[in-house]
Amino acid sequence: MDCRFFREQIVSESYDQLDADAKKSLKAHLQTCRECEQFQVSLNETQQTLDQWEEVDSPIDIEALHDVIQPKPLSLPPQLPAWRWLAWGVAACLILTLSLSVLAWIGVDVKWADRGLTLRIGQESVPEITEQELVRLLQAERHATQVEIVKQLQGALDEFSKQLQVHLEERQKQADAQLVLIYQGLQSQRVQDLGFIRQELQHLAGATEAEFLETQRAFEFILASHVSEIQKNMK
Amino acid sequence: MEKSDEALMLQLQTGDLLSFDTLVKRWEKPLLNYCYRMVNDVALAEDLRQEVFLRIYRSTKTYRPTAQFSTWMYRIATNLCLDILAKQRRRKETPIDAYLESESDGFDERLIDPSGAPDAVVLKKEIKDRVRSALARLPENQRVVVTLRHYNDMKFHEIAEILECPISTVKSRMAAGLERLSKMLSEQE
Ligand SMILES: [Zn+2]
Numbered sequence: 553m554d555c556r557f558f559r560e561q562i563v564s565e566s567y568d569q570l571d572a573d574a575k576k577s578l579k580a581h582l583q584t585c586r587e588c589e590q591f592q593v594s595l596n597e598t599q600q601t602l603d604q605w606e607e608v609d610s611p612i613d614i615e616a617l618h619d620v621i622q623p624k625p626l627s628l629p630p631q632l633p634a635w636r637w638l639a640w641g642v643a644a645c646l647i648l649t650l651s652l653s654v655l656a657w658i659g660v661d662v663k664w665a666d667r668g669l670t671l672r673i674g675q676e677s678v679p680e681i682t683e684q685e686l687v688r689l690l691q692a693e694r695h696a697t698q699v700e701i702v703k704q705l706q707g708a709l710d711e712f713s714k715q716l717q718v719h720l721e722e723r724q725k726q727a728d729a730q731l732v733l734i735y736q737g738l739q740s741q742r743v744q745d746l747g748f749i750r751q752e753l754q755h756l757a758g759a760t761e762a763e764f765l766e767t768q769r770a771f772e773f774i775l776a777s778h779v780s781e782i783q784k785n786m787k
Numbered sequence: 788m789e790k791s792d793e794a795l796m797l798q799l800q801t802g803d804l805l806s807f808d809t810l811v812k813r814w815e816k817p818l819l820n821y822c823y824r825m826v827n828d829v830a831l832a833e834d835l836r837q838e839v840f841l842r843i844y845r846s847t848k849t850y851r852p853t854a855q856f857s858t859w860m861y862r863i864a865t866n867l868c869l870d871i872l873a874k875q876r877r878r879k880e881t882p883i884d885a886y887l888e889s890e891s892d893g894f895d896e897r898l899i900d901p902s903g904a905p906d907a908v909v910l911k912k913e914i915k916d917r918v919r920s921a922l923a924r925l926p927e928n929q930r931v932v933v934t935l936r937h938y939n940d941m942k943f944h945e946i947a948e949i950l951e952c953p954i955s956t957v958k959s960r961m962a963a964g965l966e967r968l969s970k971m972l973s974e975q976e
Contacts, residue, residue, distance in 0.1 A: 560959060560962045564958065567937075594973075598972060605824075608819060617841075620841060621844045621845075622804070
């Protein structure tokens with residue numbers, strides 16, 4: 553058998569996990585194999601060294617662990633014992649009886665009928681109305697309300713059209729007055745423009761006349777000089 | 788006579804919280820040390836232990852006494868530890884790595900005791916640190932087996948049940964793990 557197998561056997565034996573037969577065959581192998589014997593020696597040393605590592609100890613906080621695994625339930629107010637519930641019930645009945653007596657004494661009649669709780673003050677009773685009657689009354693009320701709304705709307709509309717008419721007339725008048733003003737303004741502007749044009753024309757006419765006279769004088773001078781030249785030549 | 792874990796679990800199923808307390812008291816230390824050896828971080832191990840007890844409490848209703856309580860408890864713890872280790876590996880900031888880094892910075896420095904403690908105390912601390920470092924460097928599948936067998940006294944067939952693997956796998960991982968530890972511990976000397 554190979555040494556690898558026996559080394560596993562040596563390890564098993566060191567932890568006391570080897571049966572008698574296996575122990576016997578291992579012992580036989582060790583007598584013939586120096587390497588395995590050496591392995592056994594060094595294994596023992598290694599195991600002794602491993603034992604030098606001390607254990608750490610830090611106890612768990614059991615309360616904290618409880619808090620994690622079972623969160624504390626919310627504290628509820630202590631429950632009332634049964635006799636106290638009974639006392640509260642009796643007190644409530646007494647108060648109800650007393651209230652009803654007081655109401656009867658001051659003339660208010662409280663009665664539980666088919667349609668619910670009814671109140672009767674003195675001898676006067678609230679007139680009883682049937683459901684159909686109530687519906688009819690509500691419908692009449694609604695109809696009257698609708699007629700009233702239509703009337704009000706009509707009045708508002710009339711008032712609005714009247715005001716609109718007045719407003720339009722006023723705007724027309726304002727527009728007319730403005731047109732007159734514009735026309736007058738244009739008219740006066742035109743008169744001014746015509747005066748200016750006339751003035752300019754007069755000025756132009758004056759200037760043209762002066763220029764004409766100047767030119768004439770120049771012609772006359774040239775002519776005169778030509779004439780004297782011709783007369784000189786003829787001599 | 789002390790009640791068995793399984794009997795206490797059945798009592799808990801009837802709503803008896805005291806039996807849960809008894810289970811917690813019985814297992815708090817081995818469970819804490821198992822988690823500590825797996826993740827190499829006491830604070831994290833305490834959180835993991837709390838989580839294991841919470842899960843046990845929450846699955847009280849589904850617990851069947853066909854399985855041994857300790858096997859069931861260690862299976863829950865193992866899964867949690869391996870999950871955490873996988874997450875840490877993904878984040879690349881494992882306390883194991885941090886520990887190994889500090890070791891490479893100067894292992895001897897940690898052995899100098901400023902209080903001038905006797906040599907034996909320093910030596911003991913040195914050995915403790917060496918074991919811690921070696922175990923942290925062991926592959927997880929070997930670390931689980933070595934821890935459960937050597938420190939938590941679980942039998943090979945129980946470990947096989949916890950890990951849901953054949954007993955032969957457990958034995959070979961145990962032998963390989965111890966051989967590796969033996970090498971690492973002798974190298975450090
Ligand atoms: Zn051999």
